[in-house]
Amino acid sequence: xxxxxxSIQYFNKLTQNPYYQSISLFSSYTKRVNKTxxxxxxxxxxxxxxxxxxxxxPRFTPDDLHNLISxxxxxxxxxxxxxxxxxxxxxxxxxxxxxxxxxxxGLSKMYPEFDTLVDQILxxxxxxxxxxxxxxxxxxxxxxxxxxxxxxxxxxxxLETVRAECRPSIRTFNLLFTAFLSRRSDSYVNxxxxxxMSMLFRQxxxxxIEPDVFALNSMIKGYVLSLHVNDALRLYHQMGVxxxxxxxxxxxxxxxxxxxxxxxxxxxxxxxxxxxxxxxxPSSKSYSSLVCALVIEGEVDEAVxxxxxxxxxxxxxxxxxxWTLVDEFCRRKRCGDAVTLIRELEEKxxxxxxxxxxxxxELRVKYGKLFDRYGSASxxxxxxx
Numbered sequence: 001x002x003x004x005x006x007s008i009q010y011f012n013k014l015t016q017n018p019y020y021q022s023i024s025l026f027s028s029y030t031k032r033v034n035k036t037x038x039x040x041x042x043x044x045x046x047x048x049x050x051x052x053x054x055x056x057x058p059r060f061t062p063d064d065l066h067n068l069i070s071x072x073x074x075x076x077x078x079x080x081x082x083x084x085x086x087x088x089x090x091x092x093x094x095x096x097x098x099x100x101x102x103x104x105x106g107l108s109k110m111y112p113e114f115d116t117l118v119d120q121i122l123x124x125x126x127x128x129x130x131x132x133x134x135x136x137x138x139x140x141x142x143x144x145x146x147x148x149x150x151x152x153x154x155x156x157x158x159l160e161t162v163r164a165e166c167r168p169s170i171r172t173f174n175l176l177f178t179a180f181l182s183r184r185s186d187s188y189v190n191x192x193x194x195x196x197m198s199m200l201f202r203q204x205x206x207x208x209i210e211p212d213v214f215a216l217n218s219m220i221k222g223y224v225l226s227l228h229v230n231d232a233l234r235l236y237h238q239m240g241v242x243x244x245x246x247x248x249x250x251x252x253x254x255x256x257x258x259x260x261x262x263x264x265x266x267x268x269x270x271x272x273x274x275x276x277x278x279x280x281x282p283s284s285k286s287y288s289s290l291v292c293a294l295v296i297e298g299e300v301d302e303a304v305x306x307x308x309x310x311x312x313x314x315x316x317x318x319x320x321x322x323w324t325l326v327d328e329f330c331r332r333k334r335c336g337d338a339v340t341l342i343r344e345l346e347e348k349x350x351x352x353x354x355x356x357x358x359x360x361x362e363l364r365v366k367y368g369k370l371f372d373r374y375g376s377a378s379x380x381x382x383x384x385x
Contacts, residue, residue, distance in 0.1 A: 006283075019125050022365050028203050030166070033103055042159070048077075049077065049080055049081075049084075051079070052068065052072075052081060054083070055068060055082060056068060058150045059300060060085070060088075060091070062091075062092075062093060062094035062096055062097050063094075063096070063203075065081065065082075065085050065093075065097050066094075066096045066097050067099060067105065068081060069081055069082065069097070070100050071101050072104070075104040075105050075107070075108040075110055077117075078100075078101055078104040078105075078109070078112055079101060079104070079105065082097065082101045082117075085097070095127070095128060095129050095132050098117065098120075098121055099129075099134060099135060101117060101129070102114060102117055102118070102135055102139070102306060103135060105117065105140030106135070106138075106142070109143070111139075111143050111145075115137060115148075117264070118136055118148075118152070121136075121180045122152075122155055126159065126162045127161055127163075128159065128163070128168060129163075129165050129308060130156070130165055130166055130167060130168070130169055132167065133152055133153075133155070133168075133172070134169070134171055134172055134175060136149075136152050136369075137149045137153065137172065137175050137176065138175055140152065140283075141175060141176070141178070141179035141182075142279070146179055146180070149175075149179060150176070150196075152173060153168060153200075154175060156168045156172065157203075158248065159262060165169050165195070167207075168204075168207070168209075169209070170209055170210070170211065170212055170215060173200060173201075173204045173209070173211075173215060174212075174214050174215055174218065176197075176200055176217035177197060177214075177215060177219070178218065180193045180196060180197050180222070181193075181197075181218060181222055190225040190226040190227075191221065191226040191227070193222070193226075194222050194223065194225075194226040194228065197218070197219065197222050198219075199367040201215070201219055201346055210243070210244060211243055211245070212375065213239075213246075213247075213248055213251070216235060216239055216243060216245060216251070217248070217250050217251055217254065219232075219235055219252050220232045220235055220236060220251060220255065221250075221254045223235070223258075224254050224255070224258030224261075225256065227258075227261075227262070229255075229258040229262055229264070232254065232255060232258060233255065233267075236251060236255060239251070248280070249275070249280040249281070249282075249283070250287070252271055252272070252274070252275035252280060252282070253282065253283045253285065253286045255268075255271050256268050256271055256272055256275075256282065256286040256289060256290060257269065257285060257367050260289035260290055260292070260293035261289070261293075262295060263296065263297065265290065265293045265294055265297055265299070268289075268290055268293065269290070272286065272290065281313050281314075281315075282310075282313070282315070283315065284310070284315040284316055284317065284318070287306060287307075287309070287310035287313075287315050287317065287321075288310075288318055288320070288321040290302045290303075290306055290324070291306050291307055291310070291321050291324070291325060292316070292320070292321055292324045294306065294326075295324050295325055295328045300325070300328050300329060300332070300334075303325055304325070304341065306373075307321075307325065309348060317350075318349070319355055319358070319359075322342070322345075322351070322355070322359060323359060323362065325338075325341070326338040326341060326342055326359060326363060327363070327366070329341070330363055330366070330367045335363070338363065342356060342359050342360070378380075
């Protein structure tokens, strides 16, 4: 095999890497190794840092440091300023200096440095504030460090007897609820997390914190995602009775979707009726769930009625809903009704050209001659001809 000079240069460059002895020579090793190990750590220009430090008065206060850090756009520079102040013998950091530095680090996703600073805060006795800990919880949930977010919440509960301003608020609980509900579609995972959410909700109520509509909607959504729809209905009926806040459109949308997923279309229609009586309009997802659930139960004509109601309300359906409906028509040997429906939707500009052609093609492939008897050329085909 002929070895080119470029290959020799590449090999020499590779062997000069201090990590050469511990890395694989396979081409995929760069995908497996931590890239931060092979790149030098970012350093600041000392002259620039000294220039900023010179803006601080000789005996600067936490407010002076806070104002200086808040004007910086570089999070690493903010951290250097924070560390410089920490070495000053007559200076003690306040909640505000920790808070602004954590915001800079969290916004830039510098989570290792963020975590180190949080450890310092948790080791200071009777230190912090509700807004500071809420910021920490928020960025921990953004980084998907849920266990650390819960630990900060527990730390707040331990401190509330010493510092009342560290007591968890409704915002604290809403941050945790949002974290447990985000980025998950697995019912089993939702079922596992729902126990933790229920525990947090009970602690919130026991502590005398009145849940707002966001907290109650989070619980209802969690119950629906974990397939505990009856618990979601129980909480819905307590809104405005046990709790002060009343349901909003999201409350009804979660319930309608959950009931339809379990095939309880009768209850879903009642909830939908109550929603409209309160002046809300169901979302596209609610209408689509209801139409699909009715089709699965065999109530095709009722599903069509809800489809046209959705159109009148200005909501737009998705491909799955349209396919479920016309597929059931053809399965019942009512291909004529299926063709009439999709052509009417096309003529009213409710189906774009791509969706219409896809539906027509799928029906022709699945039902063959039965569909061809009714599915003559579409309006677009006639225009082309």
